[in-house]
Amino acid sequence: MKTTLLTLGLAVLIASCGSTKTEEKAETKEVAKEQSAPQSNGISDYMSLKDALVLTDASAAKSAARKLVESATSENWSAAIIEAAGTIANSDDVKAQRTAFKTVTDGLIEALKANDSNDGVYVQYCPMAFDNTGASWLSTSDQIRNPYFGDKMLKCGRVTEEL
Numbered sequence: 001m002k003t004t005l006l007t008l009g010l011a012v013l014i015a016s017c018g019s020t021k022t023e024e025k026a027e028t029k030e031v032a033k034e035q036s037a038p039q040s041n042g043i044s045d046y047m048s049l050k051d052a053l054v055l056t057d058a059s060a061a062k063s064a065a066r067k068l069v070e071s072a073t074s075e076n077w078s079a080a081i082i083e084a085a086g087t088i089a090n091s092d093d094v095k096a097q098r099t100a101f102k103t104v105t106d107g108l109i110e111a112l113k114a115n116d117s118n119d120g121v122y123v124q125y126c127p128m129a130f131d132n133t134g135a136s137w138l139s140t141s142d143q144i145r146n147p148y149f150g151d152k153m154l155k156c157g158r159v160t161e162e163l
Contacts (some may be wrong), residue, residue: 053150054150098147115163126157
């Protein structure tokens with residue numbers, strides 16, 4: 001009896017250890033679902049775009065960027081943010097999308113700070129993005145899911161502040 005329980009216990013322990021890319025992708029999708037809905041449609045559309053880039057899904061990023069262009073325009077966001085989102089919406093190249101996403105993010109962080117916004121979003125930063133020049137992004141979760149590297153370096157980064 002003791003041997004059977006010990007064997008069963010060890011089997012469960014061994015099965016629960018380790019992580020695969022499939023598990024990390026599932027975890028990434030679950031974190032995205034757990035995030036609370038931000039106050040503005042533009043912020044929500046930004047988060048959808050970020051999540052698409054985390055998954056390295058150029059098609060989903062295009063779709064999310066189209067929605068972001070619409071909401072950012074209706075919410076009177078800066079022309080630079082709208083233009084960069086338009087660049088993403090018109091590109092099939094995830095590398096180009098990520099470059100434009102940096103412009104969207106930088107403009108949005110600046111706008112949120114200027115408006116003394118309290119949207120409950122985290123500013124996260126990866127020092128290795130863009131050949132080690134670094135880049136930030138926003139998230140509604142404090143868990144790192146890097147949109148600049150996706151599954152290559154999913155958890156590379158840190159939270160720098162909360163807005």
